[in-house]
Amino acid sequence: MKKREPTAFEQYKSALLEAQEKMISDFFTKVGEHNALRSKRERRRICADFENALLYYSSAGVNIEDAVKRLAPENLGGFYARPPAAWYALDDAAKVYPLSMKHGTMAVFRLSVHLKKKVIPELLQMALTFTIKRFPSFATALKKGVFWHYLDASKRRYAVEEERDVPCRPLKISRSGSPSFRVLYYENRISVEYFHVLTDGAGGTVFLKTLVAEYLRLLGEGEFKGDGILDINEAPRISETSNDFSMADKTKNTSGFIDRPSLQLGGRLSDIKPCRILHFKMDAKRLVMVAREKNTTVTGYILALMFVAGKFATDEMKGNMNIQVPVNMRKEYPSDTLRNFSMYCGIKLDLEDIADADSIVGEISRQLSEKTSRQNMSEMMNGAKKLVASVRYVPLFIKAPVARIIYGFLGDKVFGNTLSNLGVVEFPEGLSKHIDSMDFVLATALTHRASCAMVTFGDTATLSISKMTADPSFEEKLFELLYNDGLAPDVEGSELYGY
C-alpha cells in the first residue's frame, strides 16, 4: 500500500523540539476540549484552521510560544462546546426581507475595510472563528415558522472566502444551518456581506470593526477596544439582540409606507445584479466644506447631486423623483442593539423643479430635517409595529406571496434611488493606522437602476454606487458635478459584469 505523504503541519511538528512538540500537543488537547461540534468534518476543519494559522506564524518568524498565546483556545469560549439553543424572532424591520426576497434578489449590503497590508487568510479565518461567538444573533440560520420567519442558532465553522464573484450577490441561506452573512477577502480588503435580516449598517459596522480588531491582534499589532469594538471574550449582552422598535415614542398618528411610484432612472435592467460597483473616493474635509458653503449637510449635498444626475439619466419629462434615505434610530434612542434599528424617509422632488444643485439644496435640507424628525420617525416605527401586529396571526404561506406582490408593485417602486450615509466611522488610534479606507455597498433593489451608500473614514469619504444598468449616464454626471465643485473623486470599482 502506498504510504501517505505527511501533511505540511505534520512536517512542521516533526521538526520541533520535544518541549515545543509537547506544547503543541497540549494546545490541541485544549482546542479539542473547546471544539465539540457534532459534525466530525466541522471539528476537523476547525483543527485545520488552527494548524494553518500555526504554519503561517512559523513562516512569518513568530516564535511558537507567542503563536500559541495569540491563538489561545480560550478564545473559542463555549461556543463550539455547547449545542445550539438560542433563537431570535426577527425585529420589526427585518420581517419584510425574507417575505420579499426572490431567487436572485435579496436585501444584501456590504461593508469593507481596506487595510494597508495584504490580508492573511489563515489569520482572518481564526479571527472569524474567535469573533462569531460574541455575535450570537449572527451565528444563526433563517428558518420558517408558522407565522413568521426567525433566526435559529447554528453552531458550525463559519468560513472566510476569497472574493471571486459579483459583490452583494444573494446568499445561499436555504440549506441547513446556512449563515446569513459572508466574510470575504481580496488583496488588502476585508468585506462582510450581510442579509438585512441580521442587522443594519450600524450593527454590521460593529461586527466588521470587531473582526478587524481581532485580525490585527492575531497579526500581533496589539489589542484594541472601544470606539464600537466589542470585547470578543465578554458575554453578549441581552440588549444587543433586542428588538428596539418597542422604544418608539407613543404617537397619535402612524405613518404608512405606501406612496406614488417614483420615476426610475433610464437604462435596461441588467441580468446580473449588480452589474457594476463604483466607489467615488473624496477628501472628507473638502466635502464637508462644500456642503457647508451650500448651507446643508453632506447627505443633503450628495442628495442634491443625485437628483441632478438622476434627471440627466432619465428621458422622462415629468413626474416625481423620490430618493430613499435610511435613518439610524440609535441617534434618537439609547440603543446598543446589533439588530435592525433603522427607518427611512423619502426625499421627493418634482422633475420640473430640478435644475441644478444650488436651486434644490434648500428644499432637500428642509425635507430632510422635517422627515427625519423624532416625531415622524416615531410615527413610522409605530406604523411598522401596527402593520406587523395586524398580520401576526396570518400564516406565513398566505403572508409571503401577498407581501412579495405588494413589495414588487409598491414598496420598491416608491423610490428611484437610495442614499444610505453611514457617517464617520472611527477606530481606536492604534488601529486606524492600519486602515486605508472603508466602503459601504448596497445591493440593488428590484427596479432601481442605482443605489448609493456612503461612509467616511479618516480623510476619505467614499460614495459607492451599485448599478443595475449598463447605462453610465448617472455616475458620469455625478462625477462631473463633484468635479465641478472641486472634489475631483478618485474612481475605483468593478468591471461591467454584464448587461
Add this chain to the structure above:
Amino acid sequence: MDIKIVYPARKKRKIQRDQIIKWAKWPIAAAVFACPVVNICVGGPAWSAVALFSIWIIWSLGISPDLVEYNRISQVIKLIVNASILLILIDVLLAPGWAADVVPIVCFGGLSAAGALFFTDIDRQKQNAMPLFALIIVSMVVSAAWIILWRDEVRWTVIVMGALAFAMLVACVAILGGGFFREIKKRFHTA
C-alpha cells in the same frame, strides 16, 4: 472618468436559478392558461385540474425551490403532500375508487423515509423537523377521523398510517424531550 478596477474578474458560473426561472416562466404560464381553455373547449372530465397541479409540483419542487429551509426532510414531506393531493385529484376527477388505499400508503411510506432521515441524524435534523411533525399530526388526525366517521370501512392502510404516525410522535417526544416543545414554541411564535 477613469475607473481603477479593484474587484476580481467575475468567475464563470453555472446557469443561475433566476435565469432558469426567467426562461421557464413563460412556457409554464402558457401551459397554465392553455390547459383549462382546452379542457373547457373539448369538454370531458376536468383533467386540466390534474395538469395544473402537476405543473405546480414541477414549479415548486424543480424550478423555483424553497428559498428558506431547503433540506432533505422538508423536500420529502413537500413531495409526499403534493403527491397525495395529486393522487386524490386523479381519483376524484379521472379514475375513482383507489385513492383511499393508495394515499395512506404514500403517506406512511413518506413518514418512514422522513423518519429515517430524522432519526439517523437527530442532532442536525432536529432543527429541520417541523415539516415532519406537521405530517405526523395530519396523518394522526386523518386516521382518527377516518376510524371515527367510517368505522365500517376502515382499511389496514389507514390503521398503519395512524399507528406509524403515533409511534413516531412518541419517539420524537421521548428523544427530543424539552427540545420538542422548544421547537414547537419557535415555530409558532407570533412576536
